[in-house]
Amino acid sequence: MPSVTAPDGTRIAYERAGSGPPLILIDAAGHFRANSPLDELADLLTADFTVYRYDRRGRGDSTDTPPYAPAREVEDLAALVDHAGPRVSLYGYSSGCLVALHAAAAGLDVHRMALLEPPIDPAEDSTEQHAFIIKLRELTGEDAVSYFLTTIGVPPDMVDTMRGTPHWRAMVSVAHTLPYDGLLSAAVDADLLARVTAPTLVLDSTGSTDDLTGMAATAAAMLPNAVHRSLAGEWHGVPAATLAPVVASFLR
Template sequence: MATVTSRDGTRIGFEQVGAGPSLVLVDAAGGFRGFGPMSSLAGRLAGKFTVVTYDRRGRGESGDTPPYAVEREVEDLAAVIEAAGGTAFVHGFSSGAALALLGAAAGLPISMLSLLEPPIALDQPPQEGDLAAEIDELVAAGRRADAVEHFHTSIGVPPEITAGMRQAPFFPMLEGVAHTLAYDSRITPAVSLATLQSVIVPTLVVNSEASDDRLRGWAEDVATALPRGCHLTLKGEWHGVSNDELASALADFFGGGAV
């Protein structure tokens, strides 16, 4: 593992594998290098790219300097891209896709972008309540498990997936990063139609054929709103596709050929 210092002095842990053009992977809510699909995806892409995975602030080996602001996470991504050589392809998953879009809109040196099911509802009114504040309150009260469950229920994770979540072997890792779920809850609403229209790099938006109509529709709408967006549906499960399927699609899109 290596580290890079973000603009506000926060240490961000990252690592890279492979050789070729730089490709930075941006995790979804709760994900970091020790948990989630990105490390496995990086291994599948390492034959064509120098793949960089990093721990978003407050997770894994990265620091977390208060007060939180979405802009700090954009600066973290900028620091990682700089450490990766100064320019990079970027792939983001879910709220990590929203963060990648904010980075591209802010002018970060992202040459091409791919997004897996960005949870951006362009045609719907804002969600009632303040999910980020609710997560903050639960964490402050020491109810980290409740914060995790409340987040997943609030964003529409199907009950059959959340049932028994607390008994899952990975649940302690989710509890450990429960405070960062408030960060993701602030990032996604920060992406507007104007944000999308300002992203001028070629962008691939992917969804799983097994996701619900809401997620599939969001992906299609985002691809349509992007000036240079294209859309692809892959085989998969709810809110996810296999890393083999995704790696092949990303390699084709970013110009590396089949992996």
């Protein structure tokens, strides 16, 4: 398995497919290449891009080096960006969007970005947010996954349907990384978004709830060079066949 090495020694496993300008896909909380909603999208985008997919630290075939900080995830991505070459674009899904935003704000050479439903709520109470992270650190395994999903607003019937499935077991296997995404979110503010100058397409699904579509609209309004678009889809997701041509057109 090919990998790049972050400055702190963490090995970041990745895979590459397709041809064309480089594009890195960034998974959401609890996801990695072996348990990802990005499979079909990646396949469709290989017609236009050299698509890189990687396991964020602590997930899948990547290693981890404590203590965690959002800056470490930026360094992980920077190592892959350096390997992929110039004019790299980023696609982020859910909390994967936060990694992309942190990286762009930190000055990585990002050509363009497409973000599907970034979880950004500037009005969120910081005390509640930090309490959420502390609780996640106290929980393990299925308890951590259940708490995370229900607290961020995944519909209860969806959580019940997940239980016992291979997807659920995969999320449980990386439950220790869920606080990482909480810390990424807590570190996003108006000043960080103002530093993101890369042209950005912020997307949401017409099938999502108002909180998710509202956060997408808020993110687009706060970014200096962003456009916002809604696509037909389900809760917190858009079919790859609908998503791929829109993402490809913008990133090209």
